[in-house]
Structure formats: C-alpha cells, structure tokens
Amino acid sequence: MISISLCMIVKNEENTLARCLDSIKDIVDEIIIVDTGSTDRTIDIARKYTNNIYQFKWVDDFSAARNYAFQHASMDYVLTMDADDIFHDKEKLLRLKQTLPSYVNAITMKYHAAFDEGGNVLASLRQVRLVKRSKQFKWHGAVHEFLDVSGEVLHSDIIISHKRMHQNNNRNLLIYRKQLNEGIPFTPRDLFYYGNELYDNSYYVEAIPVYKDFIKTENHWLEDERTAYRKLADCYSEMGDVDNAIHYILKTFQCGSPCSEDCCRLGFLFLQKDEPKTALHWFQYATILPEIDDGSIINHGCSTWIPHLQLCVCHSMLGNSHKAYQHIVIAHKFNPTNKLILENKLLLEAHI
Numbered sequence: 001m002i003s004i005s006l007c008m009i010v011k012n013e014e015n016t017l018a019r020c021l022d023s024i025k026d027i028v029d030e031i032i033i034v035d036t037g038s039t040d041r042t043i044d045i046a047r048k049y050t051n052n053i054y055q056f057k058w059v060d061d062f063s064a065a066r067n068y069a070f071q072h073a074s075m076d077y078v079l080t081m082d083a084d085d086i087f088h089d090k091e092k093l094l095r096l097k098q099t100l101p102s103y104v105n106a107i108t109m110k111y112h113a114a115f116d117e118g119g120n121v122l123a124s125l126r127q128v129r130l131v132k133r134s135k136q137f138k139w140h141g142a143v144h145e146f147l148d149v150s151g152e153v154l155h156s157d158i159i160i161s162h163k164r165m166h167q168n169n170n171r172n173l174l175i176y177r178k179q180l181n182e183g184i185p186f187t188p189r190d191l192f193y194y195g196n197e198l199y200d201n202s203y204y205v206e207a208i209p210v211y212k213d214f215i216k217t218e219n220h221w222l223e224d225e226r227t228a229y230r231k232l233a234d235c236y237s238e239m240g241d242v243d244n245a246i247h248y249i250l251k252t253f254q255c256g257s258p259c260s261e262d263c264c265r266l267g268f269l270f271l272q273k274d275e276p277k278t279a280l281h282w283f284q285y286a287t288i289l290p291e292i293d294d295g296s297i298i299n300h301g302c303s304t305w306i307p308h309l310q311l312c313v314c315h316s317m318l319g320n321s322h323k324a325y326q327h328i329v330i331a332h333k334f335n336p337t338n339k340l341i342l343e344n345k346l347l348l349e350a351h352i
Helices: 017-022 042-047 062-071 090-099 171-181 188-200 204-216 222-238 242-255 260-272 276-286 305-317 321-334 339-349
Strands: 004-010 030-035 053-055 077-080 085-087 104-115 121-132 152-162
Touching: 004 062, 017 042, 017 085, 030 042, 030 062, 042 053, 090 152, 121 152, 171 188, 188 204, 188 222, 204 222, 222 242, 222 260, 242 260, 260 276, 260 305, 276 305, 305 321, 305 339, 321 339
Parallel strands: 004 030, 004 077, 030 053, 104 152
Antiparallel strands: 077 121, 085 152, 104 121
8 A cells, every 4th residue: 555645835724724634634644734934823733633844934936835845755655735625535545545556656636626606516627636756746836836747647536625715816916926027937837827817816908918928839738728718808808899709719619629618608708799699509509518527627517507597598588488498497407506597597487
C-alpha cells in the first residue's frame, strides 16, 4: 500500500480548515500545513490534526508556497487540497492506495467547483491532485498555479468539492498588476488568467486586448482558447455589443466539437436581439450535445435545465404555451428547487 502526505497552504481559514481535514484525515498518512500569515484561529485548529505546521512568508506567489509545503512531505505520494475543499469517496482513495501501480506518476480527480441552490453540481473539471513524491514535480505560476507532471497519469473518478466561504475578489488581479509593473514577462497561461481576473472584476475594456493577445500566442491549450473566445463574447455582451459577442462565440466552433455551453450563449445573445426563433434553435441544440470530460470546465446546467428553461421562454414568446410547458417540466425534473423554474411552471399551469 502506498502512503500519502496531504500538503496544504492556508491563511485565515478558521471557518473551513476543520471541515476539510475531517473529510480526509483518516485516509492520509501525514498532514503538512504551511501557514502564510494567519491572524485568526487557523493554526490552533491545525494543531488538533498535525504537528507538521510551518510558517512561510507570503511573497505573492502561490507556487512558492506550495513547493515549500512539498519539501516537507515524506510519504510516497503527495495530495494537494485547499482549506475550502471537501474530500469525497474515502473508500475509493483507500482502494487506490492498495492497488495503485508503481508506474503511475500522477492522478487526476474530479473537482466539483460550483453548485446551485439545490446542491446540484453546476461546474466541474479535472485537476492533478496526487503525485509521486520521488518525481519532485514542481508548481509553476504565481497565480492559478499548476503542477507540471510527466509520465503515466491516471484519471480517477474520485471527487473533491469546492465549498467556498469567503472571497478574495481582487487578490489575484493585484498580483498580476504587480508583476506587470515589475516587468515580469507573462506566459500564455498568465495572459489567459490575467484576462479572467480582469473580467471577473468587471474590467471588460481592459480584458478584451489581453484575451486577444493570448489567442495570438503559440503553444497554449486549445480549451483555454475556446474559453477566451467565450470571455470575449461575454465582455462584448456586457458592453452591449451583441453582434461582436456572437462573432466571438461562433469562433469557439474552431476549437473542436460544439458544446452545450456555447450553444446556450448563442441562444441568450439572440434573445438579446429579440430573435426567439433563432435562439430556440441554439437552445434545442444544447439539449442534445453530450458532455465531454476532457479536463476543461464543464458547465453541467447548460446541457440540462438551462436550455429547457430558455426553450420555455422562447416558446412563450412565440405564443406556444403547450411546448413552453413541456420544457419547463423537463427543466423542473433537472432542477426542482430553482426559483425561476418554479415561477414559470406555476405561471404556465395557471394558463393551460
């Protein structure tokens, strides 16, 4: 059986740390906590689970902190978690410990990143979470850091959920701006995530040229390019330029098979143009496209309840209340607690 070191970096996580560690403490063989400057009860909570607590002076670099944590690991494999993560599938990890072939260098796990009000998974992706310590894999990137792994990678069905309880909305953006001011060159990945931080902080005009510069770079991940086109569309949509938004969403089809998320975006954009017939076509297409687990973020709502809710809206606008009701019933089966679905269902039932 392999042994596992859990490595975490934390700061002011008194509300989440115990929840995280309780979800994994019985399976890992060692817990390493690196604190980057907590001023609350984080360290006191950590002491209840481990004596391996280290201080690291924060230098605006997540990779530096994570690599420091990895240096203290002593088991066969190293598991990465954040304090607002919750580990699921203990039995699966125990089986993995017992059966993992020695030639496997890294293991990805499913990451449930967002949930709706009913607890349904809205967004998920794959992340490398467990790596062989002897390979000395390193983290890269000051922000949105990643593990650069090589060799045999096992894609497991083990699940980790992200249950965020606080926001650091502009922290990453400030780090990127500091790097720019210091003249630190950006990799294509840095450009992509800098654009995302600008977008998330509503700097749409600034984000647009950053995304365009990223798309021009070489050797970037094609799925990141697809996301950059989506974000460009969202920027233009927020600025009221629907035609440009449509232009960039259509470019996502250059990046591989169409996916439901892009079809839904087109549907919403044509509704903005008051063209429900065209919007209906795209929402209908979204309902039949399969989800592709290629490691990128999957927006599960776009292949389930979202297009059916919007098909209800489209058919209502076109005067077909019976078809509208058929789609709201399907949407309700997927997401029975959603407020908009319930309101539309009740409204249609009163008129049918």
